[in-house]
Amino acid sequence: MRLEPINNPSFARKLVPPALALSATILIASLLAMVAGANPFSVLGLIIKGAFGSKFALLETLNRATPLIFTGLAVAVAFRAKFWNIGAEAQLYAGALITVLLGTGALAWPSGVILPVIALIAVFAGAVLLLVPALLKTRFGVDEVVTTLLFNFIFLLFISMLLEGPLKDPMGMGWPKSARLIPEASLPRIVDGLRLHWGFALAIISALCVWVIQTRSTLGYEMRAVGLNKQAAGFAGIPVNLVLVKTALLSGGLAALGGFSEVAGLKGSLTLDLSPGFGYTGIIVAMLALLNPLGVVIAALFVAGIFVGADSMSRAAGVPTYLADIMLAVALLLMVLAIMLTRFHVVRD
Amino acid sequence: MGTSVVEALTLDAITKRFGALTANDAVSLSLNEGEVVALLGENGAGKTTLMNILFGQYTADSGTVRVFGKTLPPGNSRAALDAGVGMVHQHFALADNLTVLENITLGVSSLLSPSAGQSAARDRIKALSQKYHLSVSPDARVGALTVGERQRVEILKALYRDVRILILDEPTAVLTPQETDDLFATLRLAIADGLSVIFISHKLHEVMAISDRVVVLRHGKITGGVRTADTDKHALATLMMGTEATPPEVSQSTPGPVLLKLDHVATPDVGNAPGLKSVSLSLHAGQIIGLAGVSGNGQAAIADVVGGLVKPAKGRIEIGGSEIDRWTPREAVKSGIARIPEDRHKTGTIADFDLTENAILERYGSTGFSKAGWLNWRGSRAFAEAIINKYDVRCPGADTPIRLLSGGNMQKLILGRVLEAAPQVILANQPVRGLDIGAVNYVHGQLLEARARGAAILLISEDLDEVMALSDVIHVIADGRLSPGFGRGRMTPAELGLWMAGQGFEIENAHAS
Numbered sequence: 001m002r003l004e005p006i007n008n009p010s011f012a013r014k015l016v017p018p019a020l021a022l023s024a025t026i027l028i029a030s031l032l033a034m035v036a037g038a039n040p041f042s043v044l045g046l047i048i049k050g051a052f053g054s055k056f057a058l059l060e061t062l063n064r065a066t067p068l069i070f071t072g073l074a075v076a077v078a079f080r081a082k083f084w085n086i087g088a089e090a091q092l093y094a095g096a097l098i099t100v101l102l103g104t105g106a107l108a109w110p111s112g113v114i115l116p117v118i119a120l121i122a123v124f125a126g127a128v129l130l131l132v133p134a135l136l137k138t139r140f141g142v143d144e145v146v147t148t149l150l151f152n153f154i155f156l157l158f159i160s161m162l163l164e165g166p167l168k169d170p171m172g173m174g175w176p177k178s179a180r181l182i183p184e185a186s187l188p189r190i191v192d193g194l195r196l197h198w199g200f201a202l203a204i205i206s207a208l209c210v211w212v213i214q215t216r217s218t219l220g221y222e223m224r225a226v227g228l229n230k231q232a233a234g235f236a237g238i239p240v241n242l243v244l245v246k247t248a249l250l251s252g253g254l255a256a257l258g259g260f261s262e263v264a265g266l267k268g269s270l271t272l273d274l275s276p277g278f279g280y281t282g283i284i285v286a287m288l289a290l291l292n293p294l295g296v297v298i299a300a301l302f303v304a305g306i307f308v309g310a311d312s313m314s315r316a317a318g319v320p321t322y323l324a325d326i327m328l329a330v331a332l333l334l335m336v337l338a339i340m341l342t343r344f345h346v347v348r349d
Numbered sequence: 350m351g352t353s354v355v356e357a358l359t360l361d362a363i364t365k366r367f368g369a370l371t372a373n374d375a376v377s378l379s380l381n382e383g384e385v386v387a388l389l390g391e392n393g394a395g396k397t398t399l400m401n402i403l404f405g406q407y408t409a410d411s412g413t414v415r416v417f418g419k420t421l422p423p424g425n426s427r428a429a430l431d432a433g434v435g436m437v438h439q440h441f442a443l444a445d446n447l448t449v450l451e452n453i454t455l456g457v458s459s460l461l462s463p464s465a466g467q468s469a470a471r472d473r474i475k476a477l478s479q480k481y482h483l484s485v486s487p488d489a490r491v492g493a494l495t496v497g498e499r500q501r502v503e504i505l506k507a508l509y510r511d512v513r514i515l516i517l518d519e520p521t522a523v524l525t526p527q528e529t530d531d532l533f534a535t536l537r538l539a540i541a542d543g544l545s546v547i548f549i550s551h552k553l554h555e556v557m558a559i560s561d562r563v564v565v566l567r568h569g570k571i572t573g574g575v576r577t578a579d580t581d582k583h584a585l586a587t588l589m590m591g592t593e594a595t596p597p598e599v600s601q602s603t604p605g606p607v608l609l610k611l612d613h614v615a616t617p618d619v620g621n622a623p624g625l626k627s628v629s630l631s632l633h634a635g636q637i638i639g640l641a642g643v644s645g646n647g648q649a650a651i652a653d654v655v656g657g658l659v660k661p662a663k664g665r666i667e668i669g670g671s672e673i674d675r676w677t678p679r680e681a682v683k684s685g686i687a688r689i690p691e692d693r694h695k696t697g698t699i700a701d702f703d704l705t706e707n708a709i710l711e712r713y714g715s716t717g718f719s720k721a722g723w724l725n726w727r728g729s730r731a732f733a734e735a736i737i738n739k740y741d742v743r744c745p746g747a748d749t750p751i752r753l754l755s756g757g758n759m760q761k762l763i764l765g766r767v768l769e770a771a772p773q774v775i776l777a778n779q780p781v782r783g784l785d786i787g788a789v790n791y792v793h794g795q796l797l798e799a800r801a802r803g804a805a806i807l808l809i810s811e812d813l814d815e816v817m818a819l820s821d822v823i824h825v826i827a828d829g830r831l832s833p834g835f836g837r838g839r840m841t842p843a844e845l846g847l848w849m850a851g852q853g854f855e856i857e858n859a860h861a862s
Binding site for chain 1 (some may be wrong): 407408417424447656657659678679681682690695696697698699700701702706710711713714719722723724726
C-alpha cells in the first residue's frame with residue numbers, strides 16, 4: 001500500500017475520515033467497557049450524561065475545559081510556527097505562582113484593578129519563562145523540545161520547594177499549600193450560584209484573539225510563514241528569529257493565563273496538584289484542533305467532556321476512569337491518521 | 350535498422366487523471382534496446398507523471414507498461430527496479446551524510462550486515478567508474494560532492510544495479526557545458542553496451558546531440574514523434590509549443606548611471622563553497638551584466654550579498670552613490686533590489702501559501718498590504734490578481750496553494766512580485782532553470798523590458814548560452830574571483846571557458862605583479 005497526495009481534497013474527503021476516527025474511538029471504548037464487564041451502551045450514555053447531561057455536569061465540563069483551552073492555544077500558536085513548546089505545564093504554573101504571590105495580600109486594591117494587574121504580570125512571567133528556551137534556540141540552536149520539557153521538571157520542583165518553604169500556608173495544617181487568595185483577587189462567577197467563573201470567558205476571548213491575530217495580523221502571517229518554510233521566509237525578509245521569540249512570548253503568556261485563571265477562578269490557592277497535566281493534554285487538544293485556535297475550544301470541550309463524563313460514569317458503572325485516558329489516546333492516534341487520510345489517497349499495489 | 354530490434358520498453362495507452370486534469374491521455378511510447386528516446390514537452394505536459402507511472406510511483410487509470418515483453422504490475426516500484434528500470438531524478442535521491450559507496454549499495458546490501466561485501470562493492474564501483482569515465486571516489490561523503498559529481502553517483506548507482514533502461518529527468522539542468530559533454534560521453538559508452546535511455550529535457554540542442562528519436566508530449570498527449578536525424582531545433586520547438594517560439598530580440602543598450610556598486614567585497618567561505626575574494630562590480634542603469642561560471646564558484650555568495658542575506662566581511666556596497674550600513678533582505682527590497690532566487694520551490698515561495706500570500710511575501714509590511722500590523726487581504730488579493738493577469742500566471746485563482754502551479758507559472762508569480770515594485774536593480778539568479786522554452790522566452794523578454802525601462806540587471810546563470818545571449822557585459826566568476834567585464838560579442842565561448850577554468854586570472858595576476 002502506498003500514499004498518493006490529493007491536490008484538492010473535496011469537502012467529504014475532509015470530513016469523513018475525522019468522523020470515522022471519532023466513531024472508531026467510541027467503538028474501541030465500547031469494547032473495553034465490555035471487557036470491564038459493563039454494558040457499552042450504558043457506559044457511553046453515562047459518559048455523555050456525566051459530561052453534558054445536567055446543568056451541573058455541563059458547568060463542570062466547561063470549568064475543566066478552561067485551562068485546556070489556554071494550554072491548547074499556547075501549543076497551537078507555537079506549533080503553527082514550528083516552535084515545539086512542550087513546556088505549557090511549567091508556564092501554567094508560572095502564571096499560578098504570580099497569582100498567589102500577588103493575590104494573597106501583597107497587593108490590596110479593588111478587584112477591577114488587582115485582577116488585570118495580576119493577569120498581566122502572570123502573562124509576563126509565562127512569556128519570560130519561555131523566552132529562555134526561545135533565545136537558546138535562536139542564538140545557539142539548542143533544541144526547544146528538550147529545554148521546554150526539562151523546564152517542566154525544574155519548575156515543578158521549584159514550586160514544590162516554595163510550597164514546602166516560604167509560600168507554605170501557616171494555617172494549612174502542614175500541607176504543602178499556599179495561603180488563599182484575598183477575595184478581591186478571585187475571579188467572580190459568571191452567574192451567581194453557578195460554579196462557572198470568568199476564566200472560561202477569558203479563554204473564549206483569548207481563542208478569538210489568537211484566531212484574529214493568526215488570520216489578520218502581520219505577526220500571524222509571519223508566524224505561519226516561518227512555520228511553513230523558514231528559508232523562504234528569511235529570504236523574503238521576515239526576521240525569522242524575532243518571529244520565533246514573539247511566538248514564544250505569546251505561547252508562554254497564554255499558558256500562564258491558564259494558571260492565573262485556574263487559581264483565581266477555581267482553586268483559590270496553589271498546590272502541586274493544581275494541574276493534572278494540563279500542559280501536556282494541551283498538546284492533544286491542539287493536535288485534535290489541527291492547530292486552529294477556534295478548533296481548540298471545541299477540542300478542549302471534547303477532551304474535558306471525556307474526563308468529566310468518565311469520572312461520573314466510573315462511579316455509576318464501576319468501570320475505571322482510565323477509560324478516559326484510553327479514549328483520548330485512541331482519539332488522538334486515529335485523528336492523526338484521519339488527518340493524513342484527508343490529504344492522501346491510499347493506493348493498493 | 351537491423352532485423353534483431355528488441356523492444357526494451359513499451360508504454361501502451363497510458364491514461365492518468367488527477368481529478369479534472371488528465372495528465373496523460375492514452376500515451377503510447379516504445380523504446381528499443383540501445384536506443385535513446387528524448388521526451389520533450391513544456392512544464393506540465395505530463396512527462397513527469399508518465400515517468401512516475403513507468404517507475405511505479407503512480408498507478409495508471411488504464412494502460413500497461415511492458416519491459417522486455419513482460420507486463421509490470423502497476424504501482425509497484427520494486428517491480429520496475431527488478432525488471433531493470435532505473436531513474437535519475439532532477440532532484441537527486443542521495444543521502445548527504447553517507448559515502449558514495451553506502452549510497453550506491455543502499456537498498457541492495459543486506460540491512461543486517463551492511464558492511465558485508467563492501468570491498469567487492471568498492472572494486473565493482475571502481476571498475477564501473479573507470480569503464481564509463483565516471484570519476485568519483487567511493488569513500489567520499491556525498492554531502493561534500495559537487496552537483497556534477499552527485500549526478501555521477503546517481504548514474505553509478507543505476508549501473509551498479511545493472512539497469513537496462515535508464516530514465517534521465519532533466520539531467521543537464523544542473524551541469525556546466527563541460528560536465529554535459531562528459532555525461533553524454535558516459536551515456537554513449539553505456540548505450541554501446543546495450544543500455545536504453547529515455548532522456549527528458551528542455552534543451553533542444555542536447556536533445557539533437559544525444560537522441561535517436563524525439564517524442565513530443567503536449568497537454569498530456571503525444572503530439573509528435575520524429576527521428577532526430579530528420580528534424581532540427583526549430584521544428585522541435587514548434588512541435589513542443591504548438592506554435593513557433595521566437596526568442597526575444599536583444600537590441601544595443603545605452604548604459605546610464607551606476608545604481609549598485611560592490612567595492613572590494615569579500616565574504617568568508619561557506620563549507621565547500623568559496624566566498625568572494627575582493628570582488629568589485631558596478632551595475633549601470635539599462636544594462637544587463639551576466640555572470641558566467643561553473644556551478645559553486647561564488648555565485649551563491651554574490652547573490653547573497655546583493656540580495657541582502659549576507660553582509661560583506663570586507664568592502665562596501667553602494668546604492669545610488671551612497672554607502673549602506675544596515676544590510677538585510679528587507680533593506681535590499683526597500684533599496685529597490687528585485688530578487689529572483691535560484692530555487693523557486695525552497696526560497697522563492699512558500700508551497701502551502703496561496704498565490705496572494707506568496708505575492709506579498711516581501712512587502713506585506715508596506716502600505717496597501719497592511720496597516721499598523723493588520724493585513725489588508727482585499728488589497729493583497731487585488732495585487733495577486735493583477736500579477737496573475739499581467740504576467741499570465743495560469744492558475745485556478747489567487748487562493749490556490751502555489752505548490753499546485755507548474756514551475757513556469759510559479760516563476761511568473763515571482764517575476765510579477767518583484768517587477769511590480771518597479772525595481773532599480775534586478776538580481777536574476779538562474780531565472781530560467783528548469784523552465785520550458787515558452788517560459789524561458791517570457792522571462793527573458795521581461796528582463797529585457799526592465800532593461801529598456803532603465804533597470805540594472807545582474808544575471809547569474811550556469812547556462813553560457815543564456816549569459817551570452819542576454820548580457821551587455823559578461824564577467825566570469827571562478828573560485829570567488831571576478832574577471833574583468835567583456836562587452837557583448839567580444840569573447841567566444843571557448844575563451845570564456847578558459848576564464849571559467851580559472852586560467853585568465855593567473856595571466857592577470859602575472860601582469861599585475
